[in-house]
Amino acid sequence: MNARSALLILLGLVIGVLGTVFAMKALGDRNPMPHAVMTVMGHHMGTLGQAVKARQCDAAQANEHLLRLQSTASDIVEAFPGAEQDFVDHAGRLRTALQDAVQAHPTDCPSLAKAIKPVGEACDSCHQQYR
Ligand code: HEC
Incomplete structure (x- = not known):
């Protein structure tokens, strides 16, 4: 050669x-994780919001969506590696709001609307700062 x-x-x-x-x-x-986690939560929040709007709130379905939200929210911190402490705190507040919503066990639209209000606020407050 x-x-x-x-x-x-x-x-x-x-x-x-x-x-x-x-x-x-x-x-x-x-990295597809942040997008994936948020899209899944957006789906479940959207479905719950639509149920309230359509005045068709089924207790079992609401509970299912809230549980999915709760488990997906547990992946937020892992999906955003290296996030600052304040971001982690925002994620923690969402988890608390979801725990309360699951425990409230909403059985009709008024109680579902009341249960998801603090959850939506927890989403918004993090988005205002970090999205
Ligand atoms: C701790 C902070 C935080 C919390 C809490 C949070 N998000 Fe997000 N979300 C973000 C960030 C950051 C982005 C932008 C992600 C990106 O661009 O990769 C985002 C983006 C999104 C998007 C757009 C996804 C995309 O990539 O197109 C949706 C939908 C969404 N969030 C839904 C939700 C919902 C629903 C909740 C509450 C149940 C929630 N988020 C709570 C931080 C948060």
């Missing part, structure tokens, strides 16, 4: 490694 083809092979290797590094960085920049 002459020096020229050895050089070309080496160049190919270097370009390949650089390409992999760039691809991995691009993937890292598009």
